[in-house]
Amino acid sequence: MNRIKHSYGILLASSLMLALPAQHAAAFPEERLSLIVAYGAGGGTDVTARLLANDLSATLGQTVTVQNVTGGGGWNGWGTLARSVPTGYTIGYINVPNLYAGILNPETPREEDLSSFTPLMNHVTDYCVWAVRADSPYKTVADVIEATKGQPLSLAAHGFGGDDHLAMVKMERLTDASFNVIHNTSTSISLTQVLGGHVDILGANVSEVMAQVEAGELRILGVMSSERSEFLPDVPTFTEQGFNQVWSVSRGIAGPAGLPEDVQQTLINALKETLNSEAHQAAARQLGLSVEIIDGAEYMRFLTETQDEVKTLMDW
Secondary structure (H helix, E strand, C coil): HHHHHHHHHHHHHHHHHHHHHHHHHHHCCCCCEEEEEEECCCCCHHHHHHHHHHHHHHHHCCCCCCCCCECCCHHHHHHHHHHHHCCCCEEEEECCCCCCCHHHHHCCCCCHHHHHEEEEEEEEEEEEEEEEEECCCCCHHHHHHHHHCCCCEEECCCCCCCCCHHHHHHHHHHHHEEEEEEEEHHHHHHHHHHHHHHHEEEEEHHHHHHHHHCCCCCCEECCCCCCCCCCCCCCECCCCCCCCCCEEEEEEEECCCCHHHHHHHHHHHHHHHHHHCHCCCCCCCCHEEEEEEEHHHHHHHHHHHHHHHHHHHHCC
16 A cells, blocks of 8 residues: 555656656746847937837846848738737737738739737827928928929839828828839938938828937928927928828737637736836937837727728728
């Protein structure tokens, strides 16, 4: 009998030892995370991501490393995110509305769509602006619209079907203005073109022009927000100037489709804690970024409604 008890005890202990690694493996995260950015270093998304990576690392207790995967209008990065293993160790930014050009444009068919991702949370909303060189003759949005009656003006935008381009398309429909759009792979290229006097108008986001405004190199003609930007309080909105135009880029965090519920919740909780912290919000303000948390069903509704608006504007 004692021999049987002894054998049973060994079997029980062995079973417990075998169970420990499985229990231990269930903990998340146990190693560093990759945060994919679909645009190059130094741009608005990259700056946003590096701020998040630093603060989220402290919240999770694991290093979060930014990985720039550029090209393909953002789809090299978003495709990499969609194809990653859904463990939670690879997450990334999805830029709305820029994401939808690859999903909706019939000339660039892709296998991916919104269902290829697990949306977690919106991080920042960066409103669109029109800017000109400081010595430009254009001082208001109306000046620009009036000037296009003679001949189209040139406007630099970051990508076909991106927020800068879509904002321009909407203004053309609202006013019958006409622009020659110059599509670039980064806002830094667009800035160089405008500051060099090669392009008339810069389409960009608030955070991307703050340094040039402070240096006196750029004049902002208007902000496409419902209220004046806290970062550009002296600049009137397009609405104030008589144009019903509200447009922005949303930078949110997502994982690949199939992310386990418990991993999703861990990430969402960590993101909420990070984004709600006073330190993170203060650092974001220093960069000209407006933190706007949208999650759950509300975030998915925002994504689908924006997709519908893009489809209408671009006739896709």
